[in-house]
Amino acid sequence: MAMEKIVLSMVNKNRMKIFNIIFGGICILAVIIWFIYLQINGRKQEKEDYIKPIFSKVVKSNSYYGRSVEFHLEDGVKLYFMPPINDKIMVGDSIRKDANTYVYDVYRKQPNGEYKFWTTYNLMDTN
Amino acid sequence: MGCLKSEILEQTFVPMQIRYKSALGIDPLADAGGQQTLSPYHAMGCNPALMVDPFGLQGQTSMSTPGMRYFDIYEDIRAKFPTLHMHLPGGKLFGAVTDYYKMSSIIPSFLKAEASIAILSGGAGGRGFKGSFQSYLISNNIELINKNRSVATDALNWPNRTTREYLYEYFRYTLLEEVVVTAGKADWKDWGKRMHNRFGGSLGYDFEGYGAVQQSSGGDGSWYSWNGPLMRALVPDKFTIALGAEITGILGIGVQPITFSILIRGKEPGIYYTPQVNVNLGAGAFFSAGVEFTSSYFTGDPRNITASMMTGHTYGIMANGGYLADVSLGASYSPTNSRGTQGFINRSAGIGVGVGAFGGAQYQYTIGVIPLWQWKR
Numbered sequence: 001m002a003m004e005k006i007v008l009s010m011v012n013k014n015r016m017k018i019f020n021i022i023f024g025g026i027c028i029l030a031v032i033i034w035f036i037y038l039q040i041n042g043r044k045q046e047k048e049d050y051i052k053p054i055f056s057k058v059v060k061s062n063s064y065y066g067r068s069v070e071f072h073l074e075d076g077v078k079l080y081f082m083p084p085i086n087d088k089i090m091v092g093d094s095i096r097k098d099a100n101t102y103v104y105d106v107y108r109k110q111p112n113g114e115y116k117f118w119t120t121y122n123l124m125d126t127n
Numbered sequence: 128m129g130c131l132k133s134e135i136l137e138q139t140f141v142p143m144q145i146r147y148k149s150a151l152g153i154d155p156l157a158d159a160g161g162q163q164t165l166s167p168y169h170a171m172g173c174n175p176a177l178m179v180d181p182f183g184l185q186g187q188t189s190m191s192t193p194g195m196r197y198f199d200i201y202e203d204i205r206a207k208f209p210t211l212h213m214h215l216p217g218g219k220l221f222g223a224v225t226d227y228y229k230m231s232s233i234i235p236s237f238l239k240a241e242a243s244i245a246i247l248s249g250g251a252g253g254r255g256f257k258g259s260f261q262s263y264l265i266s267n268n269i270e271l272i273n274k275n276r277s278v279a280t281d282a283l284n285w286p287n288r289t290t291r292e293y294l295y296e297y298f299r300y301t302l303l304e305e306v307v308v309t310a311g312k313a314d315w316k317d318w319g320k321r322m323h324n325r326f327g328g329s330l331g332y333d334f335e336g337y338g339a340v341q342q343s344s345g346g347d348g349s350w351y352s353w354n355g356p357l358m359r360a361l362v363p364d365k366f367t368i369a370l371g372a373e374i375t376g377i378l379g380i381g382v383q384p385i386t387f388s389i390l391i392r393g394k395e396p397g398i399y400y401t402p403q404v405n406v407n408l409g410a411g412a413f414f415s416a417g418v419e420f421t422s423s424y425f426t427g428d429p430r431n432i433t434a435s436m437m438t439g440h441t442y443g444i445m446a447n448g449g450y451l452a453d454v455s456l457g458a459s460y461s462p463t464n465s466r467g468t469q470g471f472i473n474r475s476a477g478i479g480v481g482v483g484a485f486g487g488a489q490y491q492y493t494i495g496v497i498p499l500w501q502w503k504r
Contacts, residue, residue, distance in 0.1 A: 020486075023377070024410030027487040028444045035442075035460055042468030065439035067463040080464045082394075082431050 049077055049123055054097035054104060061091055354392060354429050363422035364392045364429050369403060375485055376412035381405045393432025397501030401437050402494050409487010415453050417479015423471040434496050436463050441491040453481035
């Protein structure tokens with residue numbers, strides 16, 4: 001009986017070890033895979049934004065946990081800025097970007113309704 | 128006439144040039160990015176061997192890369208002025224800055240490109256360009272700034288000003304179509320960055336001692352400067368000391384109520400109080416109380432770091448083990464935008480009293496940021 005108990009205890013210990021290795025490994029792998037996915041997907045998005053021409057308007061903005069401010073364009077593109085935003089960019093601004101460049105121009109609506117060139121930014125820079 | 132007749136070739140017509148006409152009609156970007164020197168009916172800069180134009184809007188060299196580094200600007204020029212080399216001495220396109228003086232006598236509108244190259248060349252070439260540039264402005268009756276006695280006009284007569292500053296003024300007025308009112312140090316830096324944004328990294332390179340313009344990959348142009356790769360490898364962008372306790376059995380929690388973060392680079396360097404809580408999930412069980420040190424590297428431009436970026440989520444992996452005395456190691460990532468391409472990469476090590484062993488994932492949340500002491504950059 002005593003021998004049986006010892007053997008059972010060893011088996012249980014081994015099972016626990018295997019469980020620990022598998023479960024711990026899954027948790028660690030999940031974080032690593034998430035990080036890799038984030039990077040690949042983010043770069044893909046950046047590449048797509050680089051390729052396509054943009055002629056759109058800033059329709060809304062939101063803060064990303066206080067870390068950055070996202071400005072959403074009508075066509076789905078997001079522009080990232082660092083707080084404080086001041087007058088760097090605002091909802092209602094018109095954005096124009098040629099194909100195959102990260103550089104885009106911002107045009108701001110004047111009181112008379114006309115859009116006037118405001119400034120130039122780079123999609124890759126967080127301003 | 129498609130590519131056969133363009134402004135730059137008006138006087139030096141090249142009959143051998145092959146026609147390439149866009150099937151789309153008039154190019155909607157006919158006036159964009161130097162294309163105004165070509166016919167609005169052109170495609171691929173009249174040079175399909177060198178250029179691609181997948182959208183029928185503006186030709187690009189296949190070698191062009193984001194951020195346009197030194198070589199790419201030459202390529203860009205060659206792309207926009209595909210037959211230019213035919214007009215240069217010895218057919219040379221890549222060469223000393225003096226070649227580009229000659230270019231401007233052939234194509235006045237090429238001054239933009241010439242100025243770019245003078246900036247890139249720097250040194251004696253850049254200094255030599257100053258005289259040529261001024262002569263050009265005078266002979267073509269170009270007034271840099273249309274404000275009375277503006278800074279830019281003064282700059283031309285100010286011997287201490289550098290060539291780059293003249294050129295920046297030129298760009299500000301002629302290319303960005305804006306009028307200069309002031310030009311303090313901060314103003315120059317801002318313009319340096321805008322030049323970089325519009326024309327590429329090399330254009331703003333070395334302005335204000337490498338400090339004005341960032342490279343898109345983060346850091347500035349000089350590897351040994353404070354924001355350069357070497358110094359960033361030696362001194363992290365952010366350093367955190369956290370005092371707290373954790374208890375975990377597969378799933379667990381921890382609190383670090385006494386946490387101080389030292390923001391070393393960025394817009395708001397200083398010491399901040401940044402309390403944290405965390406949740407662990409993984410294999411094993413442990414209890415630990417102690418101190419944890421974390422060094423962080425920002426994947427974007429370190430000069431853009433702000434204090435508010437320290438709040439929020441961090442995701443990572445960690446391992447902890449010990450008996451009475453215990454040690455922990457971890458690595459984590461704190462994205463600063465929803466796309467996740469920019470953020471802090473954190474490495475941590477801790478010591479304390481505790482018992483047990485654990486390995487798994489960790490989610491951490493920084494509750495807030497309270498400045499304790501900030502210093503000026």
